[in-house]
Amino acid sequence: MAALILHAPNNGNKNVYKTLIAAEYVGVQVQLTPDFQMGVSNKTPQFINMNPIGKVPVLETPDGPVFESNAIARYVARLGHNNLFGSSLIHQAQIDQWIDFSSLEIDANIMKLYLPRLGFATYFPPVEENAISSLKRALEALNSHLAHNTYLVGHSVTLADIITTSNLYIGFAKLLVKSFTSEFPHVERYFWTLVNQPNFRKILGQVKQTEAMPPIPSAKQQPKESKPKTKDEPKKVAKSEPEKPKVEVEEEAPKPKPKNPLDLLPPSKMILDDWKRLYSNTKRNFREVAIKGFWDMYDPEGYSLWFCDYKYNDENTVSFVTLNKVGGFLQRMDLARKYAFGKMLIIGSEPPFKVKGLWLFRGQEIPKFIIDECYDMELYEWTKVDISDEVQKERASQMIEDAEPFEGEALLDAKCFK
Ligand SMILES: N[C@@H](CCC(=O)N[C@@H](CS)C(=O)NCC(=O)O)C(=O)O
Numbered sequence: 001m002a003a004l005i006l007h008a009p010n011n012g013n014k015n016v017y018k019t020l021i022a023a024e025y026v027g028v029q030v031q032l033t034p035d036f037q038m039g040v041s042n043k044t045p046q047f048i049n050m051n052p053i054g055k056v057p058v059l060e061t062p063d064g065p066v067f068e069s070n071a072i073a074r075y076v077a078r079l080g081h082n083n084l085f086g087s088s089l090i091h092q093a094q095i096d097q098w099i100d101f102s103s104l105e106i107d108a109n110i111m112k113l114y115l116p117r118l119g120f121a122t123y124f125p126p127v128e129e130n131a132i133s134s135l136k137r138a139l140e141a142l143n144s145h146l147a148h149n150t151y152l153v154g155h156s157v158t159l160a161d162i163i164t165t166s167n168l169y170i171g172f173a174k175l176l177v178k179s180f181t182s183e184f185p186h187v188e189r190y191f192w193t194l195v196n197q198p199n200f201r202k203i204l205g206q207v208k209q210t211e212a213m214p215p216i217p218s219a220k221q222q223p224k225e226s227k228p229k230t231k232d233e234p235k236k237v238a239k240s241e242p243e244k245p246k247v248e249v250e251e252e253a254p255k256p257k258p259k260n261p262l263d264l265l266p267p268s269k270m271i272l273d274d275w276k277r278l279y280s281n282t283k284r285n286f287r288e289v290a291i292k293g294f295w296d297m298y299d300p301e302g303y304s305l306w307f308c309d310y311k312y313n314d315e316n317t318v319s320f321v322t323l324n325k326v327g328g329f330l331q332r333m334d335l336a337r338k339y340a341f342g343k344m345l346i347i348g349s350e351p352p353f354k355v356k357g358l359w360l361f362r363g364q365e366i367p368k369f370i371i372d373e374c375y376d377m378e379l380y381e382w383t384k385v386d387i388s389d390e391v392q393k394e395r396a397s398q399m400i401e402d403a404e405p406f407e408g409e410a411l412l413d414a415k416c417f418k
């Protein structure tokens with residue numbers, strides 16, 4: 001039989017690996033189209049004829065094209081005599097069951113984590129939190145099955161193992177560090193055993209576990225079309241309105257940068273930079289020096305203090321994700337550096353962790369430009385500190401000094417915005 005043509009780029013795609021590994025097991029020749037160019041080759045009318053959605057991979061068979069990587073891998077598996085797809089009705093159903101499970105419960109959540117970090121989707125902390133807890137739930141289930149089974153179905157490799165391992169491959173190679181996967185020791189054992197089988201190794205090469213997650217992209221690197229809209233975004237101009245005449249850019253007079261309204265407030269006796277310097281330079285007797293200094297400097301007319309409380313603490317089930325989330329928030333607050341100081345506490349020794357903070361803002365309200373620009377703001381409940389209430393004032397002091405225990409609990413970490 002002549003080699004089957006698999007239309008896809010040769011770029012480490014796990015959806016392609018499913019078929020190539022199955023082909024190794026059953027001894028079928030599959031050839032990738034040479035010089036396949038993503039975004040070009042998959043947009044031609046010939047390609048769209050084979051797969052109307054224009055995605056890869058597509059397999060060309062003597063009887064017509066097949067798209068969807070699981071369907072392609074099934075087709076190839078069924079060409080061989082090696083029983084990759086089960087010999088009894090129940091084994092066939094269980095193989096299908098694990099293929100669906102690994103696609104919908106594992107791969108889908110890995111992709112929800114991975115794509116925003118690559119900049120292909122907008123990064124939203126609650127979406128990531130949700131994906132992590134769904135992925136953990138799926139891996140726990142897989143782990144308990146593998147505690148008593150070497151392979152997913154029966155006593156040898158089936159298509160279920162090939163597809164599940166290909167899906168896990170992206171996780172291990174790109175996203176899931178050892179401290180995450182070690183919670184699932186049977187999944188680890190299973191994964192490393194399979195990727196080191198000769199038929200897997202021939203396609204995947206030597207697999208190495210990632211040492212770090214890809215970093216969260218900055219706001220500028222996020223895809224533009226999916227940026228959340230703010231209330232004040234100007235309405236789109238109706239189609240019937242006459243178009244404004246185009247003005248040559250070079251002829252436009254440079255517009256003066258509008259002043260931040262906070263710069264127009266009456267001057268304050270509190271110099272934010274002096275406080276930040278005192279905070280950073282106080283190494284000893286923090287309570288007597290920095291906290292006392294803060295309240296001596298504090299100008300309740302020029303500034304306001306706010307407690308914030310994360311609304312979705314139940315989702316803070318993974319320590320490093322919670323820390324990353326707070327780190328991302330502080331990065332995005334960069335635009336407020338001239339007008340704000342903040343402390344964020346990540347509280348608890350066991351998940352779910354609580355995230356609470358204290359912020360000092362110029363003016364009497366939370367500045368509007370911060371609410372508009374920093375989407376994290378709406379993930380927190382904000383309460384103005386009443387400094388005439390000694391209990392609230394003491395709570396604020398404890399947050400500034402990272403007092404531990406805080407409200408009876410250990411601190412996982414404390415981060416400062418200054
Ligand atoms: N469910 C499909 C997913 C295919 C898919 O998402 N392919 C991506 C590359 S991994 C693609 O072709 N993207 C191009 C596009 O979205 O236009 C499968 O398993 O084959």
